[in-house]
Amino acid sequence: MTKDSVAAVLERLSRLYPKNIDLSLDRMFELLKKLGNPQDDLPPVIHIAGTNGKGSTLAFIRAFLEKSGKSAHVYTSPHLVKFNERIVIGGKQISDKQLLDCLLQVEDANDGAPLTFFEATTAAAFLAFSAYPADFVLLETGMGGRLDATNVVKKTVLTLIASLSMDHEDFLGHTLAQIAAEKAAIFKKGAVALSQKQLPEAQKVLETYANDRGVTLKSEGKDWKIFISKEGFYFNDTLFPHPALKGVHQYANAALAIAAVKELNSKWLANVTDSQIAAGLIDVVWPGRMQPLKDFPLPEGWELWADGGHNPGAAKALADFLPEWNDKPLHIVCGMLTTKDSENFLKQLAPFADSIHTVPVLNALHPGRSPADLAKIAESSGFRNIKIEDNISHALADLTAGRYAPGRILICGSLYLLGDFFSSNKGVKNDRQ
The missing domain is CATH 3.90.190.20 (Mur ligase, C-terminal domain)
Incomplete structure (x- = not known):
């Protein structure tokens, strides 16, 4: 029996960070091939990028799906207290035993080659998700989108863009247009893209990227509207309760999540009702945000x-x-x-x-x-x-x-x-x- 612990393996993996920054996906694809390409054996994927609001939006979607009896694997980062928070399997945080097994498989397959910590942990998440059934995978990018380690999945059914603003400029670009282009690169042909209302500079990039790649892009303000009232908030003509997550920005996150499940209803028979959405809005939990x-x-x-x-x-x-x-x-x-x-x-x-x-x-x-x-x-x-x-x-x-x-x-x-x-x-x- 191995005496390794999750913390010990994570520490070893963190020391493999490449001395020269190479933000290509080559390392990721090579590692996944050695692992049997688990990213190709996932449930339907909802992939989200953005500067702010990614985690909150996925928390809303997860709440809506679970209220309807659906199960979801969830990958987010960073964690607050324990690494296991990043990987949720069918509604439950990954166990130490499951996580250790996946991390050791990644470490063995990689065999000491240069690898970023996020690449290693994303590969571990794919291994975990491919081993257990679920209705959907909720997948959050780590940084950017185009060269993000999560941008290797083939079974994407929805791509979401949360709020875009300036962050990680040294890697993603020093203008909002450059950052938007990096995020839009998660768009996949055949998968509808949904976006929150963006500043014009970013919105133009998203629209151009979608048009060039034959992707249907639906956006807040055009395809759905939000109106906040004393009684709750309207998503188009439907009144929903105020979300449990505090802040004006959470209405936009909640609306993006509602648009997502309604798209899943029409294309993937998710069958999430408005009453289940309302229940999810009331009970949603996402620590660390107001x-x-x-x-x-x-x-x-x-x-x-x-x-x-x-x-x-x-x-x-x-x-x-x-x-x-x-x-x-x-x-x-x-x-x-x-x-x-x-x-x-x-x-x-x-x-x-x-x-x-x-x-x-x-x-x-x-x-x-x-x-x-x-x-x-x-x-x-x-x-x-x-x-x-x-x-x-x-x-x-x-x-x-x-x-x-x-x-x-x-x-x-x-x-x-x-x-x-x-x-x-x-x-x-x-x-x-």
């Missing part, structure tokens, strides 16, 4: 929230929501990676916050920005009440010690930061499974 942390003990009158958004587009989504919180003071606890546009993230939040505490991000794949550097950026971004702390717990203790009136605390800036917090506070509920 999540209330009600289990964390705070003095009376205080609220704690968490959001893992980490780019300017995510900050805009937060800024659109924050006016709803004008009944209490808002205090930000923020940590970010050096690879992220901290200035354009923070300057959108500064008008709404009474203070910011900057903290380090630990256990991330990329270096975290030091709290001192982030504090300087916060000052130049418009924050005035700034304090540097060495962890989230100290920031929370300082905020609730009596110097401030009771208010809301928002932990934000990185999913890795939230993962650290959940790992250190086991009593705080994390339902990402």
Whole structure:
């Protein structure tokens, strides 16, 4: 019996990262061939790309399908606390035994060749998904689309484009049009493409890409419309309840998911009813996105929230929501990676916050920005009440010690930061499974 653990194999695989960046799919196809091409033996695939909203959209689709009695395999990244969160098999998080078996198969087949961590784990997910039956696979790109390790599947029945904005510019391009082109490359002939409403520069690229490749593209604003009311929100003429996930941007994510299941109904006999969609909207869970942390003990009158958004587009989504919180003071606890546009993230939040505490991000794949550097950026971004702390717990203790009136605390800036917090506070509920 092997004495390997999931953590040990993941660590070994992470050390195989190529010294020279080669964002082709050649390595991925070669590895998958050695594994018997499991990506060709999957249930029908719904493939999603986008800058923000991918995970939330897939969470909605999964909720709708499960309310209708359908099963789905789900692949998302990154995880919050445990790697197993990334791979869901038929509604259940992959077990350590299943995951270890798949990772060892990948490691053996690869035989020490250069390989990115995401390529390795995506191959492991394909192995797991090909071994168990399900009605659909919900597949999230890691970064971009054109050369993403997930863009090797043949059984794609729907491609989705969530909100597009600037992120990962060194890899995807320095204009929105370039980024849109990278994402649109997941379009497959014969598979309908659905997109949220995009800025004109991005929408034009999506339409051109679809036309050139004979892909039917349906878009928010043209093929479906959203209207938010006090009672709920309208998807075209149908009234649905407000989604459990908070934020104005979640209506667009929910609508993209509704459009997706309605397309599945018409082409793949998914038979998801509007009442099942409504039930899914109410019960959907996606931790780390405007999540209330009600289990964390705070003095009376205080609220704690968490959001893992980490780019300017995510900050805009937060800024659109924050006016709803004008009944209490808002205090930000923020940590970010050096690879992220901290200035354009923070300057959108500064008008709404009474203070910011900057903290380090630990256990991330990329270096975290030091709290001192982030504090300087916060000052130049418009924050005035700034304090540097060495962890989230100290920031929370300082905020609730009596110097401030009771208010809301928002932990934000990185999913890795939230993962650290959940790992250190086991009593705080994390339902990402």
